[in-house]
Amino acid sequence: MKKIYPNAAAALDGLLHDGMFIAAGGFGLCGIPELLLSAIKDAGTKDLTFASNNAGVDDFGIGILLQTRQVKKMISSYVGENAEFMRQYLSGELELEFNPQGTLAERMRSGGCGIPGFYTKTGVGTVIADDKEHKDFPTGPDGAMETYIMENGIFADLAIVKAWKADETGNLVFRKTARNFNPPAAMCGKTCVVEVEEIVPTGSLDPDSIHLPGIYVHRIIQGDHEKRIEQRTVREKA
Known part of the structure; x- marks a missing residue:
């Protein structure tokens, strides 16, 4: 099965519809499927329900879809860094289902394992x-x-995640903190679309280093990603 697509719009073609349920990987601004989120914004798909640890910040991550009013409901564990997320919730414009972080991760993993x-x-x-x-x-x-x-358990229509590397069959390697919510999010979608920094030939990844097997992955894109820092703390000049 050919899994590699030329860009995010092509990888999402035929998958998006209004009112769908999407599981998104990422933790803060780490491991955000930013290219796929941008393509969803451009597609204009609306009334979306997202299961995600948080909604990024106001102009990054799921935050860009909150700005365009494409999100109807968030299933999340953290709100604090996104002012628009907070404003829409407090004004009654956005449904919010709070989950403890571990519970949310396990709900995704359970869905991926077929545990209701x-x-x-x-x-x-x-x-x-x-x-x-x-x-x-x-x-x-x-x-x-x-x-x-x-x-x-969470059973999403679509999972969108970001990995560090993938081979051509969809075996994935995540880097550091991006590993916490991306693997369970990938598991719980009926279809899983992944954006990666690098696609390598099949067989070049050490089997012991693979964090998620390709059986869960349906479509892959490679792209350039922004390296944002959510909270920058520096020492005062001596």
């Missing part, structure tokens, strides 16, 4: 647990019962 739901202690006794199934298990000291809540 799982139990976790995270969020018990908080608003996160409202309207969710509660169940006790003998997991405490000496078999004491402890309460868990059930979380649903």
Whole structure:
């Protein structure tokens, strides 16, 4: 199967439709599928639901789709760096489903493994647990019962992620922090489109260094990426 496409628009051709559910990789501004997000903006696809750790910043990441009002709902764990995200939520223009970071990552991974739901202690006794199934298990000291809540796996229409390297069959290598949300996001989409910094020949990647096997990947593009720093902290001049 040919997986390499010439650009982001071509890789998304035939996949986008209004009202779709997209899982997006990235953590802060690290590992953001910026080329694919820009192509979605240009396509004008609207009423989108995104599952993503956050929405980038106002002019980068999913933030560019918030500016054009193409996003209807965010399933996220962090809002703080995006003023437009915060403004739309507080004014009632944007639906928001908060998830603890670990829960969100596991919801994506579970969806990718075909697991429709799982139990976790995270969020018990908080608003996160409202309207969710509660169940006790003998997991405490000496078999004491402890309460868990059930979380649903995420099954997205489309996954968009960014990797460092890919071979021609879609085996992926991520770099440092970009590895935390990109692999589970890639797993949970019915179709997964990946942008990478480099495509290498099949067989050139060390099998022990592959972070996500190509079975999850359907389309790949290579492109140039902006290296942004979300928070720059420097020492005062002596």
